[in-house]
Amino acid sequence: MQPLQLSRMRYNGKLPISSLGIALVMLMSLAAITSSCTEQEKASLLKFLTGLSQDGGLAASWRNGTDCCTWEGITCSMDGTVTDVSLASKGLQGYISPTLGSLAGLLRLNLSNNMLSSGLPQELVSSGSIIAIDISFNRLDGELHEMPSSTPVRPLKVLNISSNLFAGQFPSSTWGAMKDLVALNASNNSFTGQLPTHFCTSFPSL
């Protein structure tokens, strides 16, 4: 059996190896094309960077000519879609740009433990992709805006806005669109008034 196998290998050797080589080159160039983020995603992230008065050194890797999937704190899926922005405890100051809400494949945003101020952009809470927002331990203020009751169900599962300076009436209609909410921490803020009635029964999974 052995000599037969050997000669078969020798006979078939050339063709499979060269077609394998071509396939490999094609696969590699395909990966090079598809695994980098889009110009639009890059622009959204650079707008966020522009809104920071202290960027904790992010600008060193967040450079426009480079693939944003390689930037500090950014994770992409296999196809190069930005899925995570993880920038907890980076000493960030400034405001959160609403352009983060236009990252169409963003799943998780973690900006906890910074010194970010100003408001939480409605674009993030009402995003059609984000499942977790953690902006706890910052200096964010203002009110959480109500979402129109016509808002379709949002995928948000985790919302941690605790230990900030949010004030005003706690929203009531917003939660109608949050059927998937599993965890909400709004403690240690300055909200006034009462929780909406039936609050806890509005979320099947909370």
Ligand SMILES: *[C@@H]1O[C@H](CO)[C@@H](O)[C@H](O)[C@H]1NC(C)=O
């Ligand atoms: C980044 O580069 C692109 C393409 O070269 C350019 O169109 C865009 O204006 C640049 N963005 C910034 C923020 O410099």
Ligand SMILES: *[C@@H]1O[C@H](CO)[C@@H](O)[C@H](O)[C@H]1NC(C)=O
């Ligand atoms: C955000 O990051 C902090 C620090 O790594 C971590 O403790 C926290 O659990 C993260 N939040 C979420 C929702 O995963």
Ligand SMILES: *[C@@H]1O[C@H](CO)[C@@H](O)[C@H](O)[C@H]1NC(C)=O
């Ligand atoms: C914020 O709350 C979420 C949900 O309870 C939790 O997973 C996360 O760890 C919290 N973040 C921090 C910084 O504790």
Ligand SMILES: *[C@@H]1O[C@H](CO)[C@@H](O)[C@H](O)[C@H]1NC(C)=O
């Ligand atoms: C909510 O967040 C605060 C910190 O901001 C933490 O002390 C508290 O334990 C959290 N609550 C829950 C239920 O996780």
Ligand SMILES: *[C@@H]1O[C@H](CO)[C@@H](O)[C@H](O)[C@H]1NC(C)=O
């Ligand atoms: C309440 O929030 C402030 C400001 O973020 C923070 O310094 C403090 O530790 C928080 N308190 C608790 C109990 O989490």
